Amino acid sequence: MSHPQAAALERGIAALGLTLPEAAPAQLLAYLDLIARWNQVYNLTAVRDPQQMLTQHLLDCLAVVQPLRQQAAALDHADDLRLLDVGSGAGLPGVVLAIANPGWAITCVDTVAKKATFIRQVGAELGLRQLQAVHQRVEDMSTAPFSMITSRAFASLVDFVHLTRERLAPGGCWAAMKAHLTDEERQAVPADVEMFHVERLAVPGLDAERCIVWMRATV
Secondary structure, eight states: OOOTTHHHHHHHHHHHTOOOOTTHHHHHHHHHHHHHHHHTTSOOOSOOSHHHHIIIIIIHHHTTHHHHHHHHHHTTOTTTOEEEEETOTTTTTHHHHHHHOTTSEEEEEESOHHHHHHHHHHHHHHTOTTEEEEESOGGGOOSOOEEEEEEESOSOHHHHHHHHGGGEEEEEEEEEEESOOOHHHHHTSOTTEEEEEEEEOOOTTOOSOOEEEEEEEOO
């Protein structure tokens, strides 16, 4: 029996113009089911309605796949990007990026143990061998640096940069997913960090502002 959200996901992927691995749609729907199942016991996300989960979780994160792929190519890591997703929560966008880009090595970090445990379970059940989950404060991590660091509604830009600066590889970049960017937040970015692009996103079925704030260190 087909998944009740399969057709809507297919339409969303088509609207985004995305090319995904053959297994990706089924993995994305299985991931959605896992979130719903764990939400019955643990408060992973506030969104509970299946259609809203599809739009506000899966499609919202799928909207960043192509921009991140383009930037990964610009960094000469189109197929082997090391990416850190900070404050990943239920794995958004880290799990979605791992499904869409099987060659990328993706680490999700969150301070809530049950959320890191959930992401590990998702990786095991969906066979995402390149996906890791860490229960830790990002500023306490001890690991090789990452070429790209993402966050989704994690913190202000200045806090995001401050907390993750030691994790960013030379020449790497930050990609902050935001609903909107205020002038106050923009002006608070440190002087030695360049906000080189604010990329507007259109999420199928979502009538709301979305953007990626791209930043890199200048020294």
